Amino acid sequence: MGATSLLPGDAPVSLNEARDWLRMGAATDDAIVTGLILAATGICEAFVGAWLMIRDVEEVLTLRGGSVRLSARPVVTIGTVTLLGPEEMATAVEADAYRLRRDRDGTGRLAIDRAGDGAQLRVAYRAGIAEDAGAVPEAIRHGILRMVRHLHDARDGEGAPPPAAIAALWHPWRQITLGGAR
16 A cells, blocks of 8 residues: 555644653654654554544555455545556546445445456545544544553563553544454
8 A cells, every 4th residue: 555654743642742741851852752653653543443644545456346445444535546457558537437435434445337458446545534633532642642651661672561541542443354354
């Protein structure tokens, strides 16, 4: 998946919030704390199965039965859809020639009416829960702060598992499947 990375300003928790949670002074180890925020956010997204901050995605997906399942979720909007055919031929797909179905968990499924010889789709779209940090649920943000603290404390190789409170905070937003594709 060709997803854009979170930038420090795009994370659901600010550098100042994390510094305060870690009881650090201003500008102390900013690069390390920023890395911990991004790592904790990635762990949270993997746990809940959704992107927290809305961001751009571009994927090239193989058509199966005239449809594809988009990887990032929850899908917010479709930007462009391009049918990729033999010999590197690319054809823009008009909005009225495809259908987007969003499952209850936010997974997007895109169906193409007339795929012709196209074997793949390049899809540019936006996915995520919140446009800005203030719209991310407070329990998720608090869990990220706790995970930042855990990662900071474990930086010297201490092998303790993360506190159970973190999973409890994130659990209501977790999307679970019974195996196979979502």
